[in-house]
């Protein structure tokens with residue numbers, strides 16, 4: 001690790017000024033950031049510690065008439081244990097990483113974490129996301145990589161909370177503006193060097209979930225190599241609004257399959273006006289991955305993803321996830 005100055009601002013305004021200095025970075029829990037610094041991928045001159053900002057609102061989940069206000073420094077453990085947070089979000093937070101990490105990792109840092117790709121995270125490879133000319137995953141070891149929009153860069157967005165927040169119609173509130181969660185993340189087709197739209201000195205202060213989300217029936221499902229201490233290989237969040245037995249609106253968001261939480265609009269439209277049955281869920285899951293472009297080593301993510309999505313659809317509708325035929 002290299003030398004840097006350690007800034008401990010008392011207010012968001014002071015943090016923003018410090019973070020806007022040349023070559024400054026913000027630190028919340030530090031789980032992702034310190035990893036990148038130890039790997040010499042991030043070499044800040046100034047490290048601005050958001051944890052020194054005293055504002056209680058940053059650390060609270062507040063229920064108000066308009067919806068839920070989740071402070072950016074609320075930890076994944078707090079989300080997981082909260083009875084006021086939508087259960088789909090609490091569930092996603094509860095299965096992320098490990099208990100130790102969840103106690104430290106914040107929701108703001110979780111959605112702003114840098115993506116997963118071992119070429120991107122190795123200082124040895126000057127990959128396209130770091131300004132080089134090559135995406136080494138295209139021909140290399142691509143077993144964990146993206147299935148969609150992966151031609152120029154194959155990283156995956158690995159935040160467990162991101163997909164539920166997009167599915168719930170959440171808003172990312174910063175010291176400057178309000179950003180729909182679905183527009184917070186930057187697809188590779190727009191810019192392969194960044195994951196989110198935040199500008200210099202821009203700080204997430206809260207995540208807002210509108211009161212209307214309370215009516216949604218939602219579920220999160222993921223599959224990974226290990227039950228703990230690891231990221232999901234693929235995840236799915238489904239949020240349904242029903243009119244009687246028929247789906248009025250659906251949000252279907254896949255995780256770990258693209259550089260952003262991947263909303264599958266065609267499937268959302270296909271589910272609309274229909275009842276949720278095992279057959280409809282299977283058809284929707286099939287359709288969701290119809291345009292996947294797997295690499296040599298990650299075709300398994302397509303079949304895994306279909307199963308996970310089917311289960312998430314059935315779980316959101318409160319139906320049994322496992323048929324006697326399996327899967």
Ligand SMILES: Cc1cc2nc3c(=O)[nH]c(=O)nc-3n(C[C@H](O)[C@H](O)[C@H](O)COP(=O)(O)OP(=O)(O)OC[C@H]3O[C@@H](n4cnc5c(N)ncnc54)[C@H](O)[C@@H]3O)c2cc1C
Pocket residue numbers: 025026027028029030031032033034050072095096097098101104105106107108109110111112113114158159160161198202203204205229230231232
């Ligand atoms: C073994 C292991 C397993 C893991 N498994 C999972 C998993 O299953 N699911 C999952 O989601 N994550 C997983 N993680 C990642 C971990 O959850 C994230 O690194 C963590 O949530 C980041 O939060 P943080 O508060 O530590 O952020 P930091 O590391 O402090 O910051 C991360 C990034 O966000 C920026 N940032 C932080 N807060 C703000 C803010 N308020 N405004 C603007 N920018 C901000 C920082 O500048 C930095 O770029 C795992 C990590 C490890 C080591």
